[in-house]
Structures are given as C-alpha cells and as structure tokens.
Amino acid sequence: MKTYELESFLKSFLIFLILLEILLAINFWHEFQEKRDRIEEKIQIEMKLCAYTIQCEGLKTDFVEKAEDKEENILYQSKEDFYSYFKVPTVKKFLMKVIYPKENYFPRVEKLKEKTYRKFLFYSIFAAIVSFLFSLYALMPLRKALHLNEEFVKDILHDFNTPISSMRINLKLFKREIGENQKIQRLENNIETILSLQNNLQIFLKGIPTQLEAYDLKSLVENRVNYFKILYPDITYNIEMDKTVLNANKDAFTRILDNLLSNAGKYNRSNGKVTISLEREQLFIKDTGKGIKNPSKVFDRYYKEQDRGIGIGLHIVKKLCYELGISLKINSREDEGTTVILGLSKILQTS
DSSP states (O other), X not given: OOHHHHHXXXXXXXXXXXXXXXHHHHHHHHHHHHHHHHHHHHHHHHHHHHHHHOOOTTOEEEEEEOOTTOOBTXXXXXXXXXXXEEEETTXXXXXXXXXXXXXXXXXXXXXXXXXXXXXXXXXXXXXXXXXHHHHHHHHHHHHHHHHHHHHHXXXXXXXXXXXXXXXXXXXXXXXXHHOOOHHHHXXXXXXXXXXXXXXXXXXXXXXXXXXXXXXXXXXXXXXXXXXXXXXXXXXXXEEEOOOOEEEEOHHHHHHHHHXXXXXXXXXXXXXXXXXXXXXXXXXXXXXXXXXXXXXXXXXXXXXXXXXXXXSOHHHHHHHXXXXXXXXXXXXXXXXXXXXXXXXXXXXXXXX
C-alpha cells in the first residue's frame, strides 16, 4: 500500500471509527444512567419491604416526628446515606425512617460500571473491525483508479524512450559532422530536461531507491550548476562551500538539486543570482527571484503559482528529502526571492 493510499485508508478508518465510538459512548452512557436509576428504584423497593414486613437486612431504621419537609415514599440522599419515610400504622405522630448506607450502594454501581465497560470494549472492537472493512471497501475504487492512472503514465513514459533515444543519437551524429555548436548544446540540454521530468515522474510512481554511496557534494553541485548555466545564461551562480562528503543515494539527491536549481533559475529575475552555500551542516539555495505567495503550500502535490510546470517538482523534493532523512525548510517573500534550506546532518559522512 502506497503512502497516499495508506493516508486515505487511515483517515477513512479513523473518521468512521470515531463516529461509531461517539455513538457507542452516548448509547452506553444512557444505558448506564438508566441502570443506575434502576438500582436506586430497587433500593426504594427494599426500603418499602423493610417498612411493611420488617425485613431490613442491610438497612437501618429509626422513628422521627412528622414534618412538612418529610414527604413519604420519596427517596432522599445525603453524602453518606439514602433514606425514605414511611407511615407507621399504629402511630400517627411519627414516621419510620429507613436508611440505606451508601457504602453498600457504591459497590453495586462499580459492578455496573465494570459490566458496562466490558460491554463497551467488546462493541468497540467490533466497531474497529467494521471500520477496517469499510475503509478497505471504500479504498478499492480509489486504488483501482490510481492503478489505471499509473499504468497509463508508465506506458507514456515507456513510449518516450524511443523518440528521446533517437534524438540523442542523431544529435551526437550531427555534432560529429559540424563540431561543437551552442544550438546543439541547447538541444541536448532540453532533452536532458525532458529526461529529468521523466525521472521525476518515475520516482513519483515507483518510489525512491535506497542504495547508499559516498560522493563529494561540492563536485555534484558544480556539475549540476554547469548544466543549468547553459539553460539560464543570464543567471549568475555562486558556490560557497568546501569539499564535503555525503553518504546517500546519489540519484535521489541529484533529483533534489535539479528541481531546486531549476526553480531558482526558472523563476529568477533577469540577470539574477543563485547562491549555493553550506553552513553548519545545512545547504542553502538562495535566489533573487519572484518569491512565493504561499510558501507553506509549495510542497503540496499539483500546487503551483505559475502557469509553467505541473506542480509535482517540489512535492517530489519533499518526498525525496523525507526518504533520505533530510530536513526541508523554505523561506520566501514576494519580489524578494526564495531560500531553500536542506538539513544534511543525517547524511554527512563523518569519517
């Protein structure tokens, strides 16, 4: 089960389970209240039997003078006792007071609570099973639709390989015939951009490889900057770092760099700057571009603030960073530029 499928399943499961638990809790609370009232009714009956049959086991009796505030056959309670008043057939001025100690009442209520809790737990387990099955059932159409969509995208990506390979071969042959040429170099870079987008989509569909390798961060950054210099010749790139060895999947980290450097060049100003620096185990990629209106949303899938692109580049960056153990932060203001901060402490090679 993929991450977004698991997220959908868990949300459906939790929502359905919480609703069922709320309904169960309300139902059992009312049931508990009713049964507790029945206990008090039984106590009242026991008091009546005591008053009329003198069978008063567990009860205390007393005689008190009649008064307006002492109504007969009504259950009263104090902090320590339940009590009620009853007529004495042979005596008109006095009432019989029957007392039921609360020390006998509390165990009966606790027993009722325990029984209710056990019953509630049983029904809660049943509700969890029902929620689980319901969530699986609700997820099936979504999984089927996503599977069809992924298969379609995979087929398209596969079909890209033949024309792209043909273009690369023909460009190499053409380059041999006429030699180095800036226009040919730009065509090669555009093909590499298409391949980069293809790689992004493959990562989006398949996930991230976990193979680790050691490589120099500065050399990798210089290599990728040289690539983007040709695409964005009016942008000035500054690299401020010493040799630093990383231990992580190189292809995945290259995808992160490419997406971030591509955005820094694509959305920069004319004659703008991009600075890549390493400070205190953090990689900073700072540009002088347009800035971002909603920095908190840029990592959401398909979110974009420009007409260009499809809105998955930064989502893939977030996904790759999570898989590699890289913290990710973005600071941006409109018309002031953007700074992306990558925390590399977990992938820096210490020895």
